[in-house]
Amino acid sequence: MVGVLSRAPSARLKGTGAVAGLAGPAEPEKLAPVQRLATAALTAAESTGRTGLIHIADVAWLAALTERADLATVLLDRYAPAWATLGPTAESVAHAVLAWLESDRDVDLAGARLFVHPNTIRNRVRRFAAVTGIDPAGTFGAMTAWWLCRTWLHDAT
Numbered sequence: 001m002v003g004v005l006s007r008a009p010s011a012r013l014k015g016t017g018a019v020a021g022l023a024g025p026a027e028p029e030k031l032a033p034v035q036r037l038a039t040a041a042l043t044a045a046e047s048t049g050r051t052g053l054i055h056i057a058d059v060a061w062l063a064a065l066t067e068r069a070d071l072a073t074v075l076l077d078r079y080a081p082a083w084a085t086l087g088p089t090a091e092s093v094a095h096a097v098l099a100w101l102e103s104d105r106d107v108d109l110a111g112a113r114l115f116v117h118p119n120t121i122r123n124r125v126r127r128f129a130a131v132t133g134i135d136p137a138g139t140f141g142a143m144t145a146w147w148l149c150r151t152w153l154h155d156a157t
Contacts, residue, residue: 009022018051019051021044021045022054022056024038037063038056040063040066041055042054043066043067044062065146065147079148082132086128086131093128096110096114096116096120096128098146099113102146105137132148
């Protein structure tokens with residue numbers, strides 16, 4: 001569903017658990033690209049569990065990552081040996097790295113989210129870094145690690 005409004009929508013979705021993507025404002029001749037951007041905002045919001053009215057500008061980086069299936073495939077191919085090396089622990093390592101990154105690198109919060117000790121988070125993040133060669137503590141390493149772990153877990157289901 002696409003809505004075209006004369007003014008900014010209200011934030012009535014807040015607290016309902018519902019999510020909606022928002023882009024614009026735009027001129028009438030720009031509605032097609034704005035619809036694509038609003039859809040990308042919705043997809044990005046859903047992939048991280050955000051709810052409410054989400055503007056594309058608030059999730060632009062995430063939308064850029066999730067909209068590029070071709071690059072996700074390249075990531076999977078490049079790091080397939082790392083996934084294999086992690087073996088049966090691969091999913092728990094990926095979940096730990098995601099929880100750590102999505103908790104702003106707070107091991108206590110990430111541990112609480114996954115119901116594991118903070119040292120378990122530290123150990124899994126270290127294992128990820130050792131096996132992949134990606135430093136998730138750096139800005140670009142964190143982005144690559146986040147995208148790779150999301151892709152691994154999505155591909156594993």
